Amino acid sequence: MRIGILGSGLMGGKLGTLFARAGHEVIFSYARSEAKLKRLARKAGGKARAGTPRDASECDAVLLAVHWSRIDDVLKRAGSLSGKVVVTCSMPMNADNTKLVVAHTSSGAEKLARKIPRARVVAAFGTVPSEVFFDVYAARRKAGRPSLVYYGDDRKSKNVAAGLIRDAGFDPVDAGPLRMARFAEPFTMLIAQLAYERRKSARLAYRFERFG
Numbered sequence: 001m002r003i004g005i006l007g008s009g010l011m012g013g014k015l016g017t018l019f020a021r022a023g024h025e026v027i028f029s030y031a032r033s034e035a036k037l038k039r040l041a042r043k044a045g046g047k048a049r050a051g052t053p054r055d056a057s058e059c060d061a062v063l064l065a066v067h068w069s070r071i072d073d074v075l076k077r078a079g080s081l082s083g084k085v086v087v088t089c090s091m092p093m094n095a096d097n098t099k100l101v102v103a104h105t106s107s108g109a110e111k112l113a114r115k116i117p118r119a120r121v122v123a124a125f126g127t128v129p130s131e132v133f134f135d136v137y138a139a140r141r142k143a144g145r146p147s148l149v150y151y152g153d154d155r156k157s158k159n160v161a162a163g164l165i166r167d168a169g170f171d172p173v174d175a176g177p178l179r180m181a182r183f184a185e186p187f188t189m190l191i192a193q194l195a196y197e198r199r200k201s202a203r204l205a206y207r208f209e210r211f212g
């Protein structure tokens with residue numbers, strides 16, 4: 001699959017690298033330096049390359065991985081996302097990443113979907129810290145994969161997200177419609193607290209187990 005990365009920082013850079021290693025054609029875009037995008041593509045190997053947000057938006061699926069304050073700018077630069085699968089890991093955080101600016105009665109994922117009503121929005125990957133991605137990928141052939149929730153209202157985009165989650169080494173857990181982001185986004189604040197608590201490792205994932 002061709003995957004466009006909109007926002008090639010901690011999340012986009014690592015996930016794009018793993019998608020390329022899993023055999024996808026990846027375009028890294030939207031960083032402040034063109035050299036960084038080229039370096040990421042070179043290190044990812046496979047069929048990865050650097051491009052513009054417009055190039056990224058022409059792929060089969062797009063990963064949206066920017067700070068909440070950059071959403072409007074990156075969407076403007078990407079152009080039409082009509083009919084596109086848009087996987088978002090973006091959290092609706094304030095400038096210093098200390099609190100959610102949308103919560104309880106709506107969510108970042110729902111607000112984003114309203115900005116691009118013709119796109120097929122699904123939320124995935126945003127509930128774990130980027131620090132754990134390479135560990136999870138390296139352990140993908142072992143038993144007991146960590147879980148990763150995804151949620152959305154569009155069947156096609158949910159299938160794409162589930163495939164990418166598996167490619168990255170997680171066990172996809174369908175958490176239902178996009179409005180589940182109202183619960184998943186605050187849950188992510190809890191995960192962040194556990195990950196970045198002093199003197200603890202941020203290489204943290206989670207696993208749900210059903211007994212019966």
Ligand SMILES: NC(=O)c1ccc[n+]([C@@H]2O[C@H](COP(=O)([O-])OP(=O)(O)OC[C@H]3O[C@@H](n4cnc5c(N)ncnc54)[C@H](OP(=O)(O)O)[C@@H]3O)[C@@H](O)[C@H]2O)c1
Pocket residue numbers: 007008009010011012030031032033036065066067068070089090091092093125126127128129130131
């Ligand atoms: N980091 C995590 O562990 C984590 C976990 C869960 C969810 N999230 C969410 O995922 C999203 C992405 O987080 P992140 O940590 O990957 O952020 P990040 O490292 O800051 O990456 C954001 C990307 O946007 C680019 N960017 C910022 N301003 C720009 C501008 N003016 N012009 C062009 N490019 C610009 C950055 O460029 P540069 O590369 O040049 O800096 C970077 O490539 C956020 O919404 C965050 O809340 C993050």
